[in-house]
Amino acid sequence: MLIMGEVRTGLLQNSAEIEERDHQTVLGLLAGERVRMSRRPIVYAVSPDLLTGVDCRLPSASNARIRGVGTLVSRATITGGRILQGSSYVRVVRGEVNHRLPWSHYLARPGVVEVLGKVSAPDLAGGFLAFGPPGEQLDLGSVSDRFMDVVQESALLDLRAPFRSDRTRLRWVAETGEPGVHFILGESTGRTLRLTHHGEFSPAVVDLCEDLALHDWLLTALLTIVQRARIGGASRPEVSARLAPAVDTLLHLWMPGARIHPSLAPLWENLERTPGFSRQWQSLVERVRDQLAVNTLALLRETNG
Incomplete structure (x- = not known):
């Protein structure tokens, strides 16, 4: 069995952290289901799980035509009232038959896609992690993006983010075996992760991948802010102003x-x-x-001088 997932991470489009009570509305993507929240060690909220039915070609490193039918599991999360993630995953298994069954069969197995015919786990994993051009094959990232967009359209958000940032994309595959992890920072915003773990698959694996995607985005965003500050090339007040969003928005997360x-x-x-x-x-x-401290001291000297 192979698990494939993709996490998209970005900044919630709001000028301030959203309040705890607003998470229920912003992440209420499924009527009648409550948003789950935790407050320690940081405020974290997760939407109800959402299912998406698929009947499509699966990615393949060898370009084999592999058909899969089933459902994806997706969710949206908000961390610290600031960082939004859309996450989708699927367990890929060999189907019991080589033809499509009624949808009731697949709905009874949420988060499972059955392959119709022969399949090789390494071939699937290699094709999925290759970040090939979008087409008619399984696209977990687009599903994750779609739910992020739904959250960003909430009337409670003012659409005034404290700074500009790009969404990052983490594609991951997980298998059972001797524990190990291999992370690759790709070009632009793409990243890949291969991991193996003891025992059967559990949602804890998804939590790990989302946590990695979150901290990779934080690191990427902070690096971007520092580069945009033009330390040494702009005036001290300009540098301090450009670094301020990092202190206000990122460091405590x-x-x-x-x-x-x-x-x-x-x-x-x-x-x-x-x-x-x-x-x-x-x-x-x-x-x-250090930059903020130096700039503050320089300002004090100018004021006292």
Whole structure:
């Protein structure tokens, strides 16, 4: 069995953090189902799971024509009242028969896509992680994007984000085996993740991938803000003004592994060693704070002089 998923991450289009009571409305994507929330160690809200039926070609590294039928599981989350994620995943299994069954069969197995015919897990994984051109094959990212767009259209949002940022895309595959993780930072906003874990698949694997996508986006956004500040090339007041959104919006959200199941914590620890997210984050945070401190001292000297 192969699990494939894609997480899109971006900034909630609102000038301030949304209040706790507003999460129920903003993430209320399914009538009659409540939004789940936690407040420690940071406010985190997740929409009800949403199912999308598919009958399409599956990705293949060898360009084989592989047909899959079933349902995807998707959800939207908001972290710290600021960061929005759309996440979709599917378990790919060999179908019991080589023809399509009634939809009632697939609806009874949420989050499972059955392959009609022969299938190779490495071929599927390689094709999915290749980020090929969009076409008629399974596109989990578009589904994740669609639910993010629905959230962003909420009447409670003022559509005035504190800074410009791009959505990042994390495609991941998971299999059972000797624990291991391999993360690749691709060109532009694309990233890929291969992981293996002990035991059967559980939603904790999805939590790990979403947490990685969240912190990768935070690191990317902070790096972009620092680059746009033009440290050394712009005046001190301009640099401070351009760095301010990082302090107001991002720095307090860095909590890697806070929601990871203990059984998967070693995988996150491997990512901290290579590529070392927290090392780069801490370096950028210190640079931001040093610049603000130096600029404040310079302003005080000018005022007292």
